[in-house]
Amino acid sequence: xxxxxxATIINPEQDSELTTYKILGILKGHLGDIRKYKIYPALSxxxxxxxxxxxxxxxxxxTVSTDNDIFILDEEITTIGEQQxxxxxxxxxxxxxxxxxxxxxxxxxxxxEGIAVFDFADQNMELKLINGDPLFxxxxxxxxxxxxxxxxxxxxxxxxxxxxxKYPERAIKTEFIQSIPGVDNxxxxxxxxxxxxxxxxxxxxxxxxxxxxxxxxxxNIYQVARKQLLNTLSS
Numbered sequence: 001x002x003x004x005x006x007a008t009i010i011n012p013e014q015d016s017e018l019t020t021y022k023i024l025g026i027l028k029g030h031l032g033d034i035r036k037y038k039i040y041p042a043l044s045x046x047x048x049x050x051x052x053x054x055x056x057x058x059x060x061x062x063t064v065s066t067d068n069d070i071f072i073l074d075e076e077i078t079t080i081g082e083q084q085x086x087x088x089x090x091x092x093x094x095x096x097x098x099x100x101x102x103x104x105x106x107x108x109x110x111x112x113e114g115i116a117v118f119d120f121a122d123q124n125m126e127l128k129l130i131n132g133d134p135l136f137x138x139x140x141x142x143x144x145x146x147x148x149x150x151x152x153x154x155x156x157x158x159x160x161x162x163x164x165x166k167y168p169e170r171a172i173k174t175e176f177i178q179s180i181p182g183v184d185n186x187x188x189x190x191x192x193x194x195x196x197x198x199x200x201x202x203x204x205x206x207x208x209x210x211x212x213x214x215x216x217x218x219x220n221i222y223q224v225a226r227k228q229l230l231n232t233l234s235s
Contacts (some may be wrong), residue, residue, distance in 0.1 A: 132205030
C-alpha cells in the first residue's frame with residue numbers, strides 16, 4: 001500500500017484532481033485494513049500525518065505589506081518550490097489551508113475508527129507478571145498468544161530509557177525467541193509453569209499477555225501487547 005505523505009498531499013507538479021484521488025485511495029486502503037482489525041501500520045501513519053498537517057496549518061501565515069501578501073510553510077514542505085513575485089500569495093495560502101483542512105476532515109473519521117479498534121483490543125487484554133521482580137524494568141520476557149494459530153510467542157525485551165528536557169521516555173526493543181503450542185497433547189491449555197520452562201533466564205521478569213481475541217497478530221495483538229508492556233514499565 002502507498003504511504004500518505006506531505007509530498008503526496010502538496011505536490012505542485014501534480015494535477016489537483018489526481019492528488020485528490022490518490023489521497024482518497026490511500027485512505028480507503030487504511031480504512032479497509034482497520035475494519036479487518038489490522039490497525040498497524042495504518043493507525044500510526046494516520047496519527048503521524050494528522051499531527052504533521054495540524055502543525056503545517058499553524059505555519060501558514062499571512063504578512064500584510066504594501067506589495068504582496070506572503071505565506072511561509074514549514075521546512076518539511078519542500079515540494080512547493082520558490083514563489084514568484086507576481087503570484088497572489090494570500091490566495092495560495094488560503095487554497096493550501098483549505099486543502100489541508102479537507103484532508104484532515106477525511107483522515108479524522110478513519111482515525112477515530114482505528115483508535116476505537118485499538119481501545120477495544122487494549123481493554124480485552126491483560127498483562128500479568130508471572131515471574132520475577134516488577135521493579136526490574138531493564139529487560140525480561142514477554143509472552144503473547146496468537147489465538148488464530150493457537151501458539152504462544154516468546155520474546156526477550158530490553159527497555160531503553162531516554163532523557164529529554166521535560167521528562168524521561170522509555171522505548172521497547174523485542175527479540176523473538178520461539179513459538180510454542182498453546183495446548184498440550186491432551187488438548188489442555190498450557191499453564192503458566194509450562195511457559196516458564198521455555199524461558200532461558202528464570203531470574204528475569206516474565207510478562208504474559210492474556211486475551212481471547214483472535215485479531216490479526218502482527219497488525220494488532222502484538223502491537224497492543226507491546227504498548228501495554230511499555231506503559232507498565234514506564235509507570
